[in-house]
Amino acid sequence: MTHAIRLLKPEETEARRAALIDILVDSVTHGASVNFVLPMSAEKAAAWWDGALAGHARGERLIFVAEADGRVDGTVQLIPAPQENQPHRADLSKMLVHSRARHQGLGAALMQAAEAEARRIGRTLLTLDTETGSDGERLYTRLGWTKFGEVPGFALTADGNTRQAASFFYKTL
Ligand SMILES: CC(C)(COP(=O)(O)OP(=O)(O)OC[C@H]1O[C@@H](n2cnc3c(N)ncnc32)[C@H](O)[C@@H]1OP(=O)(O)O)[C@@H](O)C(=O)NCCC(=O)NCCS
Numbered sequence: 001m002t003h004a005i006r007l008l009k010p011e012e013t014e015a016r017r018a019a020l021i022d023i024l025v026d027s028v029t030h031g032a033s034v035n036f037v038l039p040m041s042a043e044k045a046a047a048w049w050d051g052a053l054a055g056h057a058r059g060e061r062l063i064f065v066a067e068a069d070g071r072v073d074g075t076v077q078l079i080p081a082p083q084e085n086q087p088h089r090a091d092l093s094k095m096l097v098h099s100r101a102r103h104q105g106l107g108a109a110l111m112q113a114a115e116a117e118a119r120r121i122g123r124t125l126l127t128l129d130t131e132t133g134s135d136g137e138r139l140y141t142r143l144g145w146t147k148f149g150e151v152p153g154f155a156l157t158a159d160g161n162t163r164q165a166a167s168f169f170y171k172t173l
Contacts, residue, residue: 003066003073003106005113010057016065017053019072021045027096028158033131034094037160052077052094064113066097066106073101076110080123090123095136107139115143115173124173131155132165145169 008016021042028040036044055061060082066074074097081089092114097106118126130136132150141147147169154166 003068003101003104003109005064005066005106005109007113007117008056008063008065013053013056013063016072017046017049020049020053020065020075023072023075023096023098024048024094026098030099031158032096033134033155033158033164034096035155036158037156038158040158055079061093062114062117064110064117066101066110073098074106074110076114078114078118078123080121088123089125089127090118092126092128095128095139102135107135108143111139111143115171119173126171126173127169129154129166129168131157132167137167140169140171143171145171 024034024045025040025042027034028036028038052061052063056063060079062078064076064078065072076095077093079091079093081091092111095107095110097110115126118124128140128145130140147167149168150165151168152165153163155164156162157164
């Protein structure tokens with residue numbers, strides 16, 4: 001793997017906004033269940049990313065990217081729980097690798113970078129959910145996350161045709 005896995009600084013996001021929008025459109029277009037249904041558009045993805053980048057600028061979420069030759073091929077977010085009784089917990093969210101760059105270890109490397117940062121900032125309990133049976137589910141299982149349940153019919157599949165279960169995971173660092 002020749003990619004650099006980096007935590008984005010707020011001042012670096014504007015230059016990567018278009019690439020992040022492209023990764024989200026690409027993932028949904030290829031069937032990922034990440035809160036959107038087809039038809040996916042750059043406008044929907046831009047509206048979502050603008051909210052996420054604003055949260056990043058406020059320090060409410062940390063955004064990691066996998067980059068090579070100035071190209072962003074993957075991203076994941078670490079969202080520290082805002083509740084005052086959960087100073088030790090964070091959510092992992094929007095784990096996306098562009099379809100052109102999958103099966104090279106980027107997903108695993110992004111997760112490991114996010115977990116290392118979580119440990120560094122004292123967030124030692126991580127939680128996430130993903131579509132049951134998805135590539136994400138396999139990735140999290142392989143990285144030692146514990147699945148603690150499934151909710152049937154949790155969300156529509158990306159094509160909007162079927163309600164699919166979600167799997168809920170945690171990891172203690
Ligand atoms: C889930 C996702 C992030 C995985 O990204 P990825 O970069 O392909 O992940 P990895 O490369 O680490 O692992 C994927 C597979 O490639 C394999 N792999 C890793 N490095 C490899 C290499 N050098 N050569 C061949 N295969 C390799 C892994 O063993 C794994 O195999 P498996 O799926 O059969 O278990 C990606 O498929 C994706 O973005 N999907 C759409 C969005 C999504 O569903 N996100 C999760 C939402 S919660």
